Amino acid sequence: MLIHCKLVILILVLSVDGQVLLREIFGGHEVVPHSRPYMVLLELHMLHGLTNYCGGFLLNEDSVMTAAHCKARFYTVLLGVHNVHNSGEVQRVSVDQTFPHKDFNSTLLKNDIMLLKLNSKAKFSKNVRPIALAGQDDGSLPKSCRASGWGKTDRNHKYMSHVLREVNVTLTDSEKCRKDNLYCSEGETGPAEGDSGGPLVCEDGKAYGVVSSVLKPKSGGPLIHGFT
Ligand SMILES: *[C@@H]1O[C@H](CO)[C@@H](O)[C@H](O)[C@H]1NC(C)=O
Ligand SMILES: *[C@@H]1O[C@H](CO)[C@@H](O)[C@H](O)[C@H]1NC(C)=O
Numbered sequence: 001m002l003i004h005c006k007l008v009i010l011i012l013v014l015s016v017d018g019q020v021l022l023r024e025i026f027g028g029h030e031v032v033p034h035s036r037p038y039m040v041l042l043e044l045h046m047l048h049g050l051t052n053y054c055g056g057f058l059l060n061e062d063s064v065m066t067a068a069h070c071k072a073r074f075y076t077v078l079l080g081v082h083n084v085h086n087s088g089e090v091q092r093v094s095v096d097q098t099f100p101h102k103d104f105n106s107t108l109l110k111n112d113i114m115l116l117k118l119n120s121k122a123k124f125s126k127n128v129r130p131i132a133l134a135g136q137d138d139g140s141l142p143k144s145c146r147a148s149g150w151g152k153t154d155r156n157h158k159y160m161s162h163v164l165r166e167v168n169v170t171l172t173d174s175e176k177c178r179k180d181n182l183y184c185s186e187g188e189t190g191p192a193e194g195d196s197g198g199p200l201v202c203e204d205g206k207a208y209g210v211v212s213s214v215l216k217p218k219s220g221g222p223l224i225h226g227f228t
Helices: 002-006 175-179
Strands: 014-015 039-045 051-060 065-066 073-081 091-100 114-118 142-147 163-174 182-187 198-202 207-216 225-228
Touching: 039 065, 065 207, 073 114, 142 207
Parallel strands: 014 207
Antiparallel strands: 039 051, 039 073, 051 065, 065 114, 073 091, 091 114, 142 163, 142 198, 163 182, 182 225, 198 207, 207 225
């Protein structure tokens, strides 16, 4: 039970009637090691010594962005990770302050975004580099994007991926997503449990969003992945 709890999932799947489901999603491939040097593996230290995991991304030497639902008592930020079993050159940094979006709604997963201020500065290297955020004026809806993380890769797996993986996603335009300030993609392929908080990166290499949720429409139809 303890072991199982340690690996609890961090992405919620909400059905439209409000029922919360957990679900895994297929797809994606391992990335070339350290080709996404902005990626952060976030350890969430919970009650009773349990640890959960989320993704995140480095914005500058002392800020990491993640999802607001990746909430913990305290955090450790791991920088420069590819395979979670190789801790060689990994930087471990604690978090000084957390800034969840002031209008974060944990029931509806609205405004699911949070900034973490690091306790000490990240040391940039070829494996540790920040990513630029897309600005308001970076144009219309990007189409071809990707999401990366150490989340589950198979619905039969209990555990997270040991290596950083990535999945291509195509953004779809929908009124509901626009209204909720989300980018969305549809289909079985997409970020999965444990990928929450990772970046949505589009053609220009900038971060457009944060992996947040998966919605299973009550009416049927494809899964909808939401990026804050
Ligand atoms: C989230 O939104 C719902 C519906 O608007 C509201 O009833 C609820 O109080 C909100 N929760 C929080 C924590 O703001
Ligand atoms: C993912 O997208 C990139 C960039 O558009 C493309 O080069 C790559 O072949 C795609 N990978 C898969 C598995 O579809």
